[in-house]
Amino acid sequence: MNKKINYFSDFHPVTLLFYFTLTIIIIFMCDYGAVLIYAFVSFSLCSVYIEGIKAYIKALVYYVILIVTAGIFNCLFNHSGEKVFLYINDTPLTLDSLFYGICTGAMVSCLLMWFKLFNNSMDNGKINYILGRHLPVTGLIISMCFGFTKRFRYKLDIIKQSLYTIGQLPQGSPLYKGISHKIKNGAAVLNVLMSVMLKDSVLTADSMTARGYGLKRRRLYKRYSICIEDIIFIITALLLFISAVFFRLFIMPLILAPVIYNIFKEISWKYYQWKI
Numbered sequence: 001m002n003k004k005i006n007y008f009s010d011f012h013p014v015t016l017l018f019y020f021t022l023t024i025i026i027i028f029m030c031d032y033g034a035v036l037i038y039a040f041v042s043f044s045l046c047s048v049y050i051e052g053i054k055a056y057i058k059a060l061v062y063y064v065i066l067i068v069t070a071g072i073f074n075c076l077f078n079h080s081g082e083k084v085f086l087y088i089n090d091t092p093l094t095l096d097s098l099f100y101g102i103c104t105g106a107m108v109s110c111l112l113m114w115f116k117l118f119n120n121s122m123d124n125g126k127i128n129y130i131l132g133r134h135l136p137v138t139g140l141i142i143s144m145c146f147g148f149t150k151r152f153r154y155k156l157d158i159i160k161q162s163l164y165t166i167g168q169l170p171q172g173s174p175l176y177k178g179i180s181h182k183i184k185n186g187a188a189v190l191n192v193l194m195s196v197m198l199k200d201s202v203l204t205a206d207s208m209t210a211r212g213y214g215l216k217r218r219r220l221y222k223r224y225s226i227c228i229e230d231i232i233f234i235i236t237a238l239l240l241f242i243s244a245v246f247f248r249l250f251i252m253p254l255i256l257a258p259v260i261y262n263i264f265k266e267i268s269w270k271y272y273q274w275k276i
Helices: 013-029 034-051 053-077 095-121 124-131 136-166 179-210 228-246 248-255 257-275
Strands: 084-088 091-094
Touching: 013 095, 013 124, 013 228, 013 248, 034 053, 034 095, 034 248, 034 257, 053 091, 053 095, 091 095, 124 136, 136 179, 228 248, 228 257, 248 257
Parallel strands: none
Antiparallel strands: 084 091
């Protein structure tokens, strides 16, 4: 499945903030068992629709590693529970702690997918629209944090290509050189990357200070207006949230609301094209 157009991001920034606030509350309200499965599957479907199946499969590998690692570490260091399945030097390993760790890893994975969906729908302009007038410094910091990942990857690719070009980092290093060789190359890249990112952060801070950012009440670069679709979506999301509090199965339609809206807009667009 290819990457789709995110019509959901066209909503008013306040509408988007209201929806993402409800969904992150739902994530922290998730207890263990089927509810977490509902949330994980729903966020996975959102990621597949927005980013594409290839990007999701690549990210799913890290989610599985995170879930398994959390389960193993919690099982090794937390020995509470009644269902013991193994003893190591008279230390009990329980299924309860293993299950708790796996659920914690799944919750963190849902949170990571939530941040991806948030970053795909809320750009810097919308964040500054919400916080820029009353909390300009906070709005700038939050927008920089959410844009840090893309800049991090972009700078990382540039640094790798530059080191390959000058011969300091051999491209396509063979596996027989061992793990120490890979660690050495990775440390060189990380050293340059941290220096570049810290320098860019200092330059950005000095530049905004020199321009007087945050000293006076700033004007909005772009104005948004709430339409009838925003009101309908807010009411629908609120009703789904209240229903999810009492009936956890409603977590899925609440989280899948952006996908449902995007599909509706796609069908509407195809219909109007066919009508023409």
